[in-house]
Amino acid sequence: MDRRQLVAGLGLAPLARLLFPLPAAASDKPLKLRTLYNKDRSFSDLAKSLEGSRISVDGYMAPPLKADSRFFVLTKIPMSVCPFCETEAEWPRDILAIYTKRTVEVVAFNRKIVTSGVLELGTFKDPDTGFVSRVRLVDAVHERP
Amino acid sequence: MKTIISSALALALTGSAAVAQDTLPQASSQWFKDGQAAIQAVLDRQPNTNRAKNVILLIADGNGVGTNYATRLFDGQQKGMMGEENVLPYETPEFYSALVKTYNINAQTPDSAPTAGSMNTGVKQRFNLINLGENAIHEDCSTVEGNELALFSELMTDAGKSVGVVSTARITHATPAAVYAKTANRNWEDSVPEGCTAQKDIATQLIDALDAGTIDFAMGGGGRYFLPKDKEMGGLKGRREDNVDLVERATGLGAQFATDTAGFNQLKLDGSTPVLALFNDSHMEYEADRADDDEPSLADMTKAAIEYLSKNENGYYLEIEAGRVDHANHDGNAARVMRDGVAFVEAVALADELTNDEDTLIIVTADHEHAIAFNGYCGRGSDILGLCYDVAKKGIKHSDELLLADDGKPYTVIGYLNGTGSVLKKEEGANDYTGSRPELDQETATDLDYVQQALIPKSSETHSGEDVAIYAKGPWAHLVDGTIEQNVIFHIMNHAANAQ
Numbered sequence: 001m002d003r004r005q006l007v008a009g010l011g012l013a014p015l016a017r018l019l020f021p022l023p024a025a026a027s028d029k030p031l032k033l034r035t036l037y038n039k040d041r042s043f044s045d046l047a048k049s050l051e052g053s054r055i056s057v058d059g060y061m062a063p064p065l066k067a068d069s070r071f072f073v074l075t076k077i078p079m080s081v082c083p084f085c086e087t088e089a090e091w092p093r094d095i096l097a098i099y100t101k102r103t104v105e106v107v108a109f110n111r112k113i114v115t116s117g118v119l120e121l122g123t124f125k126d127p128d129t130g131f132v133s134r135v136r137l138v139d140a141v142h143e144r145p
Numbered sequence: 146m147k148t149i150i151s152s153a154l155a156l157a158l159t160g161s162a163a164v165a166q167d168t169l170p171q172a173s174s175q176w177f178k179d180g181q182a183a184i185q186a187v188l189d190r191q192p193n194t195n196r197a198k199n200v201i202l203l204i205a206d207g208n209g210v211g212t213n214y215a216t217r218l219f220d221g222q223q224k225g226m227m228g229e230e231n232v233l234p235y236e237t238p239e240f241y242s243a244l245v246k247t248y249n250i251n252a253q254t255p256d257s258a259p260t261a262g263s264m265n266t267g268v269k270q271r272f273n274l275i276n277l278g279e280n281a282i283h284e285d286c287s288t289v290e291g292n293e294l295a296l297f298s299e300l301m302t303d304a305g306k307s308v309g310v311v312s313t314a315r316i317t318h319a320t321p322a323a324v325y326a327k328t329a330n331r332n333w334e335d336s337v338p339e340g341c342t343a344q345k346d347i348a349t350q351l352i353d354a355l356d357a358g359t360i361d362f363a364m365g366g367g368g369r370y371f372l373p374k375d376k377e378m379g380g381l382k383g384r385r386e387d388n389v390d391l392v393e394r395a396t397g398l399g400a401q402f403a404t405d406t407a408g409f410n411q412l413k414l415d416g417s418t419p420v421l422a423l424f425n426d427s428h429m430e431y432e433a434d435r436a437d438d439d440e441p442s443l444a445d446m447t448k449a450a451i452e453y454l455s456k457n458e459n460g461y462y463l464e465i466e467a468g469r470v471d472h473a474n475h476d477g478n479a480a481r482v483m484r485d486g487v488a489f490v491e492a493v494a495l496a497d498e499l500t501n502d503e504d505t506l507i508i509v510t511a512d513h514e515h516a517i518a519f520n521g522y523c524g525r526g527s528d529i530l531g532l533c534y535d536v537a538k539k540g541i542k543h544s545d546e547l548l549l550a551d552d553g554k555p556y557t558v559i560g561y562l563n564g565t566g567s568v569l570k571k572e573e574g575a576n577d578y579t580g581s582r583p584e585l586d587q588e589t590a591t592d593l594d595y596v597q598q599a600l601i602p603k604s605s606e607t608h609s610g611e612d613v614a615i616y617a618k619g620p621w622a623h624l625v626d627g628t629i630e631q632n633v634i635f636h637i638m639n640h641a642a643n644a645q
Contacts, residue, residue, distance in 0.1 A: 032592070032594065033594075034434075034593070034594065038436075039430075039434060039435065039436035039439070040436045040438070040439055076594045077476055077478055077565070077594050077596055078476075078565035078566075078596060094434075105573075106573040107572065107573070108570040108571055108572050108573070109565070110565040110566070110567065110570060110596075110602075111570055111572075112583070
């Protein structure tokens with residue numbers, strides 16, 4: 001019998017979330033990056049409700065802008081530059097800026113990672129890189145699932 | 146005498162075969178009856194030799210036979226079918242069809258510039274160039290002069306027709322540009338190299354065409370190439386280094402201009418003034434990510450274009466491109482490929498519905514295929530975006546058993562030969578690419594953002610040289626037959642438009 005079965009068995013299922021707070025998405029799975037945005041690029045209700053909370057999001061690490069950084073960009077699909085569809089690299093609009101707790105351990109751009117951090121909403125211009133972000137995870141750590 | 150004997154023999158054989166067929170054990174099968182009906186539909190075809198008043202060329206970029214197959218299944222599965230039995234609107238016997246060889250003069254694997262150019266000029270072209278003759282060289286401005294080709298849009302304008310171009314990609318991107326531009330480099334969208342005076346950038350060429358009257362209706366993405374650097378307008382932000390305001394120039398010519406759905410809905414489609422609509426700085430959104438109140442759909446734009454162009458009693462030429470089927474394939478993200486594929490299908494269906502077969506030639510095709518491939522042996526109804534389930538011994542639908550590869554892991558129906566989904570990855574500091582296939586479940590595989598597994602590591606999945614299909618309906622559609630070179634498409638359109 002695992003923890004969930006025990007709770008259910010005691011008839012406490014409705015209280016499960018109160019007794020054993022689950023991660024932000026109310027499941028064991030990390031959030032999808034796209035769920036933080038509405039189609040018109042405004043923040044989703046989910047994003048607003050999670051502002052200030054520590055959440056986990058899955059995605060890919062775009063190649064960092066510089067070495068030994070504590071910053072990287074999380075993308076929903078591997079960030080690529082297509083010689084026959086783009087004349088230059090373009091950031092997708094729905095990205096997540098990640099400010100890490102420690103120096104970034106770089107992962108291949110096409111390796112799925114799960115990043116956990118505190119969700120911040122609102123425009124912020126990084127004084128070091130000049131990178132402007134609308135949504136961030138700060139104090140973040142990442143791992144390969 | 147010999148001929149008479151042969152004929153008599155043939156008659157006898159046919160007669161006995163007909164008798165035998167009535168008693169074939171499979172004669173009562175629905176498959177058998179459908180097969181007979183399919184033959185009858187072809188027998189009933191009557192070649193349409195009218196002159197085509199209107200020509201509509203619908204291109205789904207990167208939608209080769211394989212990609213189109215996947216869209217057929219996806220569309221069917223979205224409608225509750227198993228998928229394989231689905232018939233896309235252009236796959237009925239009403240449409241003639243053929244295979245198209247897409248290579249460029251100097252490329253086995255084509256790119257979208259010379260492929261679209263070949264359809265718009267009647268000759269194959271060189272890799273990365275648009276509408277220049279075979280002696281022009283990529284990126285060499287000095288080879289432009291004397292190599293400019295005549296365009297179908299120009300010929301149709303001379304015939305008194307209107308011309309429209311619609312794309313979900315940037316309107317300056319290769320496929321739409323091939324309707325109006327001539328360039329030694331497809332990437333010269335908003336500027337040409339210093340000292341290059343033989344041609345202008347592609348965006349400027351579009352406004353020149355609006356001015357000359359060889360383009361009357363242009364709708365797509367790519368607004369940033371029409372506005373001075375950093376100028377903001379209707380949600381667009383300019384990027385032109387020469388600070389020329391092409392939107393101002395267009396409106397100065399009397400053109401209507403729109404940047405979003407609200408503006409689109411207010412356009413006057415009476416054909417009296419040119420229309421320019423640019424809905425995004427770069428490409429329009431993928432269909433999966435598009436908001437109706439932000440950007441119109443490809444079908445919406447198709448409807449508006451036909452309504453506008455049909456005001457010309459002499460007719461029109463309209464090229465419509467689903468530009469982002471290609472981009473999602475480049476990302477190895479089949480889920481978005483399929484959704485943009487269905488948006489294309491809907492645009493084709495609407496174009497057919499809004500026009501008359503008696504006077505309108507509709508051609509449906511692609512410019513090239515991708516390195517997309519399909520695994521086996523999946524049972525009927527396996528989710529085209531999901532995992533390959535085993536064939537069931539009884540019934541029709543696939544079994545509940547996942548097929549496993551020799552590594553013990555399941556695999557998706559769709560895979561790519563190369564791209565970011567490569568199972569070989571190079572980690573920071575590593576000397577080589579290594580890897581094994583990640584674990585996979587159906588929920589992960591069918592997620593909108595899932596990137597299908599690929600073999601060869603590349604930052605962007607590539608096109609392939611594999612054939613594409615062409616489907617046609619209306620005047621002279623029966624010329625679409627066999628396995629043709631891509632430049633033949635121009636000749637079919639030109640013949641239909643000029644038939645006596």
